[in-house]
Structures are given as structure tokens and as C-alpha cells.
Amino acid sequence: MAKQLEKSSVGSDDLFQKIAHHEQVIFCNDPASGLKAIIAIHDTTLGPALGGTRMYPYESLDEALEDVLRLSEGMTYKCAAADIDFGGGKAVIIGDPKKDKSPALFRAFGQYVQSLNGRFYTGTDMGTTMDDFVHALKETHFINGVPEQYGGSGDSSIPTAQGVIYALQATNQYLFGSDSISGRTYAIQGLGKVGYKVAEQLLAAGAEVYATDIHEDILDSMKDKSAQQGGSLTIVKSDDIYQVEADVFVPCAMGGVINDETIPQLKVKAIAGSANNQLKELHHARALSEKGILYAPDYIVNAGGLIQVADELYGPNKDRVLLKTKGIYRSLLEIFKQAELDCMTTVEAANRKCQQRIEEQRNRNGFFTRGRRPKWMIKE
Ligand SMILES: NC(=O)C1=CN([C@@H]2O[C@H](COP(=O)(O)OP(=O)(O)OC[C@H]3O[C@@H](n4cnc5c(N)ncnc54)[C@H](O)[C@@H]3O)[C@@H](O)[C@H]2O)C=CC1
Numbered sequence: 398m399a400k401q402l403e404k405s406s407v408g409s410d411d412l413f414q415k416i417a418h419h420e421q422v423i424f425c426n427d428p429a430s431g432l433k434a435i436i437a438i439h440d441t442t443l444g445p446a447l448g449g450t451r452m453y454p455y456e457s458l459d460e461a462l463e464d465v466l467r468l469s470e471g472m473t474y475k476c477a478a479a480d481i482d483f484g485g486g487k488a489v490i491i492g493d494p495k496k497d498k499s500p501a502l503f504r505a506f507g508q509y510v511q512s513l514n515g516r517f518y519t520g521t522d523m524g525t526t527m528d529d530f531v532h533a534l535k536e537t538h539f540i541n542g543v544p545e546q547y548g549g550s551g552d553s554s555i556p557t558a559q560g561v562i563y564a565l566q567a568t569n570q571y572l573f574g575s576d577s578i579s580g581r582t583y584a585i586q587g588l589g590k591v592g593y594k595v596a597e598q599l600l601a602a603g604a605e606v607y608a609t610d611i612h613e614d615i616l617d618s619m620k621d622k623s624a625q626q627g628g629s630l631t632i633v634k635s636d637d638i639y640q641v642e643a644d645v646f647v648p649c650a651m652g653g654v655i656n657d658e659t660i661p662q663l664k665v666k667a668i669a670g671s672a673n674n675q676l677k678e679l680h681h682a683r684a685l686s687e688k689g690i691l692y693a694p695d696y697i698v699n700a701g702g703l704i705q706v707a708d709e710l711y712g713p714n715k716d717r718v719l720l721k722t723k724g725i726y727r728s729l730l731e732i733f734k735q736a737e738l739d740c741m742t743t744v745e746a747a748n749r750k751c752q753q754r755i756e757e758q759r760n761r762n763g764f765f766t767r768g769r770r771p772k773w774m775i776k777e
């Protein structure tokens with residue numbers, strides 16, 4: 398059973414202010430299974446909302462709400478940037494993924510997803526795995542990224558990790574004039590589904606990797622891996638990762654890790670990782686740029702998983718997914734160059750591009766349908 402949350406400080410007026418930029422927020426409460434979850438639908442201009450479901454032992458309802466609101470907004474931008482006809486949504490389940498999971502909990506969650514009747518598609522994120530969603534699949538078909546034997550496209554962290562590698566190549570190309578990932582130093586935070594695969598590829602390419610995680614078993618497994626396949630791996634304590642002198646910091650765990658406390662500690666030339674919402678606040682993009690650190694916007698870098706789960710609707714095709722994921726390289730280089738040209742941060746350059754696409758689609762939706770329905774849902 399999920400733990401008792403601290404009392405929320407959010408009153409009803411505050412709540413509507415908090416969700417003012419979101420289309421819909423659904424609070425899910427199923428005492429029988431212990432499910433406490435929030436689904437947030439940010440914007441469906443480009444299509445139905447799509448985004449993974451995170452499971453995390455949030456300390457308070459406010460913390461969970463804050464996270465899901467930011468994550469779902471990020472998905473709107475991620476879809477826009479990757480040229481995907483879906484909108485932004487995300488869900489969080491309040492609970493410890495190591496202790497509070499059960500088939501009943503994921504089935505209950507599946508029922509809530511089904512009740513939205515296709516306005517929201519979901520799958521894995523931090524703290525959840527494909528197997529969890531096999532249970533949800535018994536209640537709803539609006540699930541993606543389940544194993545191939547259940548009709549899904551399989552583990553979406555594979556293309557996400559591959560996308561991070563393309564992003565690191567683009568970053569190296571822009572900074573050093575060569576897109577090779579070998580011979581460079583990386584500091585990886587979080588060796589989970591994505592970070593572990595990124596570390597494996599970097600070590601195999603002969604890079605120097607500093608890595609951290611909060612779970613000893615994961616660190617032991619990474620050490621064994623590097624002993625088998627070679628490569629230079631140094632494990633550091635989780636708080637020390639910010640001070641590692643490296644070419645690129647690769648955040649692959651929680652969001653908000655680029656903030657007033659960590660920026661002064663950083664000794665890297667660039668940041669490019671999979672974690673969603675790496676910047677605590679938007680102004681931290683400016684602080685990085687003033688410090689001479691190149692920031693690869695997270696939602697461009699980590700779009701590989703989204704590309705795969707969105708592609709699933711056309712029938713799984715790994716080659717098509719890989720080709721589209723490769724686009725992250727070009728897209729990122731364009732943003733770096735545009736930001737330089739227009740004297741803006743890389744985040745401003747990326748956001749501007751996304752806002753343009755959403756605005757154009759909003760106008761088209763209004764013109765052709767006098768509504769906001771995505772074009773592919775219109776039957777007549
Ligand atoms: N799985 C995917 O395909 C995608 C993941 N992302 C984002 O990438 C990040 C990682 O996702 P996954 O690998 O799927 O999650 P995961 O739950 O499999 O792995 C996260 C890892 O980070 C570690 N961790 C947590 N707090 C830490 C800390 N303070 N210091 C060091 N390590 C810490 C955990 O122990 C775990 O091993 C998340 O922010 C997620 O939202 C974004 C797009 C797609």
C-alpha cells in the first residue's frame with residue numbers, strides 16, 4: 398500500500414491556477430489496490446496526448462502534481478520537435494517502485510486510462526517497466542511500448558538511449574569539429590533503463606566514463622560489464638557527479654538537477670542526457686550559457702522512446718524508428734546553430750521552433766474543422 402502523503406497545501410483556486418495551461422488533469426484514487434495517480438493532459442493540438450507513466454515515492458501531492466504538470470508540458474514540446482502527431486500528456490503513480498507495485502494497481506491504472514477513451518496513450522517512464530503495463534493492457538488498449546509478444550514495439554529505452562548517443566555525437570561535432578564519441582570523457586548520472594545502455598555504448602567506443610547511481614546492485618553490474626567489455630569506468634558518489642571534470646555531463650535520472658546549487662559545481666563543456674526537465678527553472682539555461690556550457694535541450698535529446706511508441710500505431714518497424722531517431726543529430730545541430738545566430742539560449746531556440754509548429758497546426762485545425770480535433774481523427 399502506498400504511504401500516506403503529507404497534507405496538500407494547494408487550495409482549489411490555487412489548483413486551477415496551477416493547471417491553467419493544461420487541458421485536463423485527472424486524479425485517480427483506488428483504495429482497493431492502493432493506486433494514487435495523476436494523469437495530466439497538457440495540449441492535444443497535434444493529436445491525442447501521449448506520454449509515459451512515472452512511479453516515484455513523492456513526499457507530497459504538490460510534488461507529484463508539479464512533476465506531472467511539467468512532464469506533460471515537456472511532452473507537447475517533444476512531440477512538436479520530433480514532428481509527431483501527438484499531444485503532450487504524462488502520468489505519475491505515487492509510490493515506491495521497489496515496494497508498492499502489484500498487478501491490481503496497474504490494472505486499476507489501466508481502467509483510468511481506458512476511461513479517457515483514447516485522449517491519452519501511455520507506457521513506461523522512470524520507475525515503471527514494460528511488464529507493469531502488461532497488467533494495464535488487460536483493461537485498456539491505449540498502452541504502448543509493451544513487449545513484442547503483446548503487440549507492442551518493445552523496450553522504448555533502447556531508442557531513447559540510441560537517441561542520446563546521436564545527441565552526444567552532435568554535441569561533439571558542434572564543440573570539437575568531430576562527431577566521434579570515443580576519446581572523450583562523460584559523467585553519467587543514473588544507470589537505469591536508459592543510462593545503463595548509454596554507458597555500455599560509450600565504454601564500447603573507448604570513451605572515459607564516470608558514472609553514479611543510488612543503487613549498489615546497478616553499480617556492481619556496470620562494473621562487471623566494463624570488466625568484461627573493457628573501457629574506462631570510474632564510479633563516483635551520487636553527490637560528486639556534478640564536480641567531475643568531463644567533456645559532457647549526461648543526466649539520466651531525475652529532473653531539476655541543473656539548478657542554482659549544481660551549476661557552480663559543473664566542470665563540463667556540455668550537457669546532453671535523457672532525463673526529462675533537467676533545468677529546475679527556465680533561467681538556468683541562460684546561466685549555463687553564461688558559464689560557457691552548451692546545453693542540449695532534454696526533449697530533443699530523449700525523443701527516441703517517443704518516436705518508437707508513436708510509430709507503433711503504423712505497425713512496429715525498427716528500421717523506420719532508427720531512421721527517425723537519427724534525426725535527433727541533425728535537429729540538435731540546427732538548434733545549436735540557430736541559438737548562436739540569434740543570440741539566444743538553445744532552449745529558447747528549440748521552444749520557438751515547437752511553438753511555431755503548434756501554432757500552425759492550431760490555425761489549420763480551426764480553419765478546416767472549426768475545432769481542435771487532430772486531422773487524423775476526422776472521418777468525414
Ligand atoms: N525510458 C525512456 O525511454 C525515457 C526516459 N526518459 C527520462 O530519462 C530518465 C531516466 O529514465 P529511465 O532510465 O527510464 O528510468 P529508470 O528508473 O530505469 O532509471 C533511473 C535511474 O536513476 C537512478 N537514480 C535516481 N536518482 C538518482 C540520483 N540522485 N543519483 C544517481 N542516480 C539516481 C535510479 O536508481 C535508476 O537506476 C528519466 O528522467 C525519464 O523520464 C525520457 C525519455 C524516454
Ligand SMILES: O=C(O)CCC(=O)C(=O)O
Pocket residue numbers: 447448449450475520521522542553554557673699700702703706
Ligand atoms: O518513452 C516512452 O515510452 C514514452 C515517451 C515519454 O514518456 C517520454 O519521452 O518521456
